[in-house]
Amino acid sequence: xxxxxxxxxxxxxxxxxxxxxxxxxxxxxxxxxxxxxxxxxxxxxxxxxxxxxxxxxxxxxxxxxxxxxxxxxxxxxxxxxxxxxxxxxxxxxxxxxxxxxxxxxxxxxxxxxxxxxxxxxxxxxxxxxxxxxxxxxxxxxxxxxxxxxxxxxxxxxxxxxxxxxxxxxxxxxxxxxxxxxxxxxxxxxxxxxxxxxxxxxxxxxxxxxxxxxxxxxxxxxxxxxxxxxxxxxxxxxxxxxxxxxxxxxxxxxxxxxxxxxxxxxxxxxxxxxxxxxxxxxxxxxxxxxxxxxxxxxxxxxxxxxxxxxxxxxxxxxxxxxxxxxxxx
Amino acid sequence: xxxxxxxxxxxxxxxxxxxxxxxxxxxxxxxxxxxxxxxxxxxxxxxxxxxxxxxxxxxxxxxxxxxxxxxxxxxxxxxxxxxxxxxxxxxxxxxxxxxxxxxxxxxxxxxxxxxxxxxxxxxxxxxxxxxxxxxxxxxxxxxxxxxxxxxxxxxxxxxxxxxxxxxxxxxxxxxxxxxxxxxxxxxxxxxxxxxxxxxxxxxxxxxxxxxxxxxxxxxxxxxxxxxxxxxxxxxxxxxxxxxxxxxxxxxxxxxxxxxxxxxxxxxxxxxxxxxxxxxxxxxxxxxxxxxxxxxxxxxxxxxxxxxxxxxxxxxxxxxxxxxxxxxx
Numbered sequence: 001x002x003x004x005x006x007x008x009x010x011x012x013x014x015x016x017x018x019x020x021x022x023x024x025x026x027x028x029x030x031x032x033x034x035x036x037x038x039x040x041x042x043x044x045x046x047x048x049x050x051x052x053x054x055x056x057x058x059x060x061x062x063x064x065x066x067x068x069x070x071x072x073x074x075x076x077x078x079x080x081x082x083x084x085x086x087x088x089x090x091x092x093x094x095x096x097x098x099x100x101x102x103x104x105x106x107x108x109x110x111x112x113x114x115x116x117x118x119x120x121x122x123x124x125x126x127x128x129x130x131x132x133x134x135x136x137x138x139x140x141x142x143x144x145x146x147x148x149x150x151x152x153x154x155x156x157x158x159x160x161x162x163x164x165x166x167x168x169x170x171x172x173x174x175x176x177x178x179x180x181x182x183x184x185x186x187x188x189x190x191x192x193x194x195x196x197x198x199x200x201x202x203x204x205x206x207x208x209x210x211x212x213x214x215x216x217x218x219x220x221x222x223x224x225x226x227x228x229x230x231x232x233x234x235x236x237x238x239x240x241x242x243x244x245x246x247x248x249x250x251x252x253x254x255x256x257x258x259x260x261x262x263x264x265x266x267x268x269x270x271x272x273x274x275x276x277x278x279x280x281x282x283x284x285x286x287x288x289x290x291x292x293x294x295x296x297x298x299x300x301x302x303x304x305x306x307x308x309x310x311x312x313x314x315x316x317x318x319x320x321x322x323x324x325x326x327x328x
Numbered sequence: 329x330x331x332x333x334x335x336x337x338x339x340x341x342x343x344x345x346x347x348x349x350x351x352x353x354x355x356x357x358x359x360x361x362x363x364x365x366x367x368x369x370x371x372x373x374x375x376x377x378x379x380x381x382x383x384x385x386x387x388x389x390x391x392x393x394x395x396x397x398x399x400x401x402x403x404x405x406x407x408x409x410x411x412x413x414x415x416x417x418x419x420x421x422x423x424x425x426x427x428x429x430x431x432x433x434x435x436x437x438x439x440x441x442x443x444x445x446x447x448x449x450x451x452x453x454x455x456x457x458x459x460x461x462x463x464x465x466x467x468x469x470x471x472x473x474x475x476x477x478x479x480x481x482x483x484x485x486x487x488x489x490x491x492x493x494x495x496x497x498x499x500x501x502x503x504x505x506x507x508x509x510x511x512x513x514x515x516x517x518x519x520x521x522x523x524x525x526x527x528x529x530x531x532x533x534x535x536x537x538x539x540x541x542x543x544x545x546x547x548x549x550x551x552x553x554x555x556x557x558x559x560x561x562x563x564x565x566x567x568x569x570x571x572x573x574x575x576x577x578x579x580x581x582x583x584x585x586x587x588x589x590x591x592x593x594x595x596x597x598x599x600x601x602x603x604x605x606x607x608x609x610x611x612x613x614x615x616x617x618x619x620x621x622x623x624x625x626x627x628x629x630x631x632x633x634x635x636x637x638x639x640x641x642x643x644x645x646x647x648x649x650x651x652x653x654x655x656x
Contacts, residue, residue: 032392032559034380034559035363035364035370035374035376035377035566039553039554039557040558045362052361052362064359064360064361065425095559096558097390097393225591226570226574228368229366229367230368230424231362231423233591236368245554259553259609263561
């Protein structure tokens with residue numbers, strides 16, 4: 001958290017840039033602003049809009065007002081969200097006035113889905129040309145001055161008016177995707193999400209490199225209609241990040257840790273899969289479990305399972321790798 | 329809330345526009361997106377960024393990374409926020425894909441403050457040329473197809489590291505304001521804020537046109553460090569809108585009303601003055617009072633006073649005029 005540190009003020013222009021790069025990528029340069037930063041889910045929400053912007057720019061359909069063949073609204077819903085970061089650059093580490101560059105590249109997953117890879121870096125740091133994303137860099141050799149984000153989205157429409165459950169697949173007629181490259185199978189999010197659906201975690205719970213810290217911590221959350229509902233009456237995907245953080249904070253305090261150490265934590269890796277949507281009056285049951293890395297106890301893994309408390313249906317599964325104060 | 333209604337999808341371009349109009353105004357045309365809409369404070373937060381954008385574009389200083397003469401960060405903090413809307417256009421009524429046009433005009437309030445007027449309308453509706461704002465229209469004859477927003481901001485810096493209290497006046501050296509017009513005294517927010525500071529309300533509590541509905545309703549709120557803290561460690565101004573809505577929802581339920589009727593309410597007028605800042609571990613005491621308009625019981629007035637529970641210091645005062653389900 002920056003407080004009274006001296007900082008430079010050189011650019012007086014807003015100077016945001018948005019450009020299409022070839023047929024599958026977009027580039028943007030933006031100033032970090034209050035409405036997209038902080039110890040909250042605003043930055044994650046911003047990335048969500050960048051996914052929709054990229055698809056709108058490259059796939060022939062306006063995602064923000066898309067309709068399916070029946071003329072009903074259809075939404076490019078978030079199914080899987082994966083952030084990969086470092087102590088140098090992470091989602092709650094941005095402050096007002098930071099200048100960042102984002103390259104977003106799309107991949108073909110057929111008519112009903114789309115994968116978007118975002119690479120985010122501070123402007124002028126390191127030499128990364130604004131070209132489409134290099135898959136080996138993204139998945140195998142990430143740079144520690146870049147924040148990498150993978151979003152896997154599916155077209156969904158409501159099957160029943162006023163209900164947010166049983167959303168159905170439903171792509172817009174004008175959605176173009178054949179010009180996009182496919183992703184090599186080894187990187188497919190389907191495998192990863194399938195594992196999480198089966199195991200209620202992205203973590204290998206048999207890993208000998210991790211020891212259990214907290215076996216099971218339960219809490220509850222009622223959807224907050226003053227914060228969690230988006231512009232079409234669905235629970236906002238970014239709100240789940242706050243719901244998970246809220247549950248994690250309860251566990252954090254249960255472990256006797258301070259609010260400041262919570263704010264100071266660094267999320268190195270966060271995978272989140274959305275398996276269902278909640279209604280606006282839902283009560284959610286949340287179960288956390290955590291592990292510490294052997295030989296590196298400041299590196300912790302937190303797993304969160306969110307269920308509808310009435311039906312026990314799993315709504316979301318999240319696994320976070322966190323650097324806690326022990327390590328910082 | 330739009331659900332399965334058919335809607336048009338004609339524009340496939342993102343097509344956002346930002347232009348400077350003369351020496352005192354900016355114009356923008358934007359698509360409403362998930363990160364700036366919904367039953368939450370995202371749209372209000374977006375308007376806050378538009379104030380900072382306008383000052384950055386017109387006043388010679390980059391508000392997002394401003395520093396004062398000592399080289400310390402200084403923030404253009406929100407002191408007064410006033411929304412004036414109608415059933416046709418109001419802050420929670422926007423949905424994904426709506427296209428809106430915004431004109432923002434700045435007024436000279438000396439070296440330490442700035443007043444910004446925003447006029448927001450749906451694109452293509454009505455004939456409003458993108459010129460600077462007409463004061464008589466804004467204050468005396470508002471159109472019902474426009475949302476009017478007034479923000480009054482003051483330059484503040486921290487006086488003590490790690491504390492959000494006792495923020496001091498502190499404008500950046502390069503802040504230019506002499507080229508801006510003054511606002512006629514009769515429109516000055518200083519009078520309005522002075523009234524609210526003295527009376528803990530913007531409402532004339534002696535008004536014979538209103539009868540008291542709820543004399544005093546008390547609740548509490550702990551600052552939520554997973555949602556309320558902005559990118560520089562201060563409580564985010566937009567969070568107060570959610571804090572007020574959360575308290576109002578409790579009162580709403582206390583009156584036996586439904587969550588859906590809460591979501592369906594229309595805020596016609598909202599004045600909010602920030603008299604102090606809270607620390608991140610603050611517990612807030614919130615007191616609500618409400619009135620109904622004589623002869624129009626669906627038109628309700630809700631007053632909210634937010635105090636620091638430890639010192640009883642008033643942090644914020646808010647008065648909302650709301651159309652409730654009784655009227656809709």
